[in-house]
Amino acid sequence: MNALVEVDNLNLHFPIDGGFFKEKLTLRALTDVSFSVEEDETLAIVGESGSGKTTLGYAISGLLTPTSGRIKFGAALGGHSQDRPVQLVFQDPFSALDPRMMVGDIVAEPLRLQGVSRAERLQQADDVLEQVGLPAESARRYPHEFSGGQRQRIAIARALIAKPKLIVADEPLSALDVSIQSQILNLLNKIKRDRTISYLFISHDLGVVHHLADRVVVLYLGRIMEIASRQDLFATPSHPYTQALLESVPRISRGRRKPGQALKGEIPTPLSPPPGCVFHTRCPRAQEVCRRQVPELLPAPGRPEQLSACHFKD
């Protein structure tokens, strides 16, 4: 496999104004993050709110500049060019589309920036709208005439039109009904069968990731807890945080829940992350060493491809 994007020891900090007389604070949104996205691969980034998923997606899209570390694009991405062939799809299909613009123009926007004529743009918009399963005359209608799921299709069409090598999709399903989520998951899978494209698919829900991802990165408080193939991650989750995320996916097969199984507490503030393992304040397995020593991202026992950052990993 060929790496499309290589993220190498990425740190991204936001300086926070502590207020008058107070010292400047640093919010550590991402710490020592390294991984790669391969060509034609779907890599899922999973973690709770505030774990740094969007920050990571923005950094890869070039919307945020890393504090340190490198994001390297492989040959397929034209090295280090400014106009990287990366497109973004956002969570909220309602605010992401300009209500005053015709859908055709919204979808063709990336081509306008490339100087393609309007007639040619609208032609291509029609084609790509059809590919995402929208009716033929959609290009000449306005966003408010579409449902949430249809608007997310429009956003995906816009991302596809410039033929990107990578689409960063930031929680593209969270605002949709479950029944519509399945439609969009199928669409993303279909697009991937039809062309060579990679996805960086961001979600807080491992249940959703299962039907799409080739590999999964589990993020917590700006650090990678686990990286594994989908098969390994779901069959033998190694990290206690991954296990907790899996446990929290609602399932109809379990019946009424037995209280007390949920992961306790909340993600701490990245203004002062806990020392040692950042997960130790909530980890059911935490020992003294976890409070002192940051666990390294190392292979799980007997599974060289599955990396887990835990002193007591499975």
Next chain:
Amino acid sequence: MSVATPALEVVGAGHVAQPDRPRLLRVSSLSVSFPGAEGRESEVVSELSYEIAQGETLGVVGESGCGKTMTSLAIMGLLPTGAKVSGSIEFDGKDLTAFSSRQWRCHRGRDVAMVFQEPMTAMNPVMKVGQQIAEVLVKHERLSKRAAFGRAVELLASVHIPSPERRAQDYPHQLSGGMRQRAMIAMALACRPKLLVADEPTTALDVTVQAQILDLMLELQETYGTAIQFISHNLAVVSEVAHRIMVMYSGRMVEYAPAEDLFANPLHPYTQGLIRTLPDIAQPMAELYTIPGSVGGKRPSGCRFSNRCPLADARCREAEPALREVMPSHHVACFKVN
């Protein structure tokens, strides 16, 4: 607790409805409509009849636009102006449809309380959280301001908000999404209502925080015996809390059964579709099942699901199927179910 509880026992024990409990709410033939264009009315809830027993959780599911929120607002007396209501709502022996606006105000908070998907819409952004809860107590329980604030702190503690004294002094935006939802639940439970209406209370939250909020609702129900009407578009979420489930489609009830029966034997094609669309982490599939089309748009003639139903035939497009009890306590509205 013992170590190995067999999974089956959990499923069975958990889903059992509560037949012996006294009835708390009875909704009969509830319809809600709005005046539409050209003097035509649009009916968003049609002929809905259901009951909730004391201490029971009724799950309400359906895709967005099916009328779940309008149903909840009707029993809260909070429908937007212009809405026309017919049918009857009986709560604890009282007929709510005959209520004056003063009686409704007294009913809300004391008898029933509601939590919403986005707690910010229901909270005052410029008032401290503790004060907002205290205000409810001053109004309904006639506590002194001081006593009410102390009670508010206790309530925040009861929903497991850490350092409740300090958090009571925070404004809503200073809390995380999960903590805001906890505070909202604390406020809803301030006067120990008999019924809590929870409209998509976890939809905006992470799955981990969702699990915590579901735990909290079960725990509070256990402690106070509160009945819950729990609404979600996600059948899997509903299955985690509901004793009984009502499936709504396009303003109508299409299936209504004890949760264990509904999952063991889903009868309506829409319910079957909702179950099949759920991604199942036990069985990954390349292609997920989807229900074609969407709820919105013009209602088809006959059965309202006929334009999306894989089983629809000519009869389905002519007449609307009535709700029938096809097995004990298991109701369904479909011509194809015997």
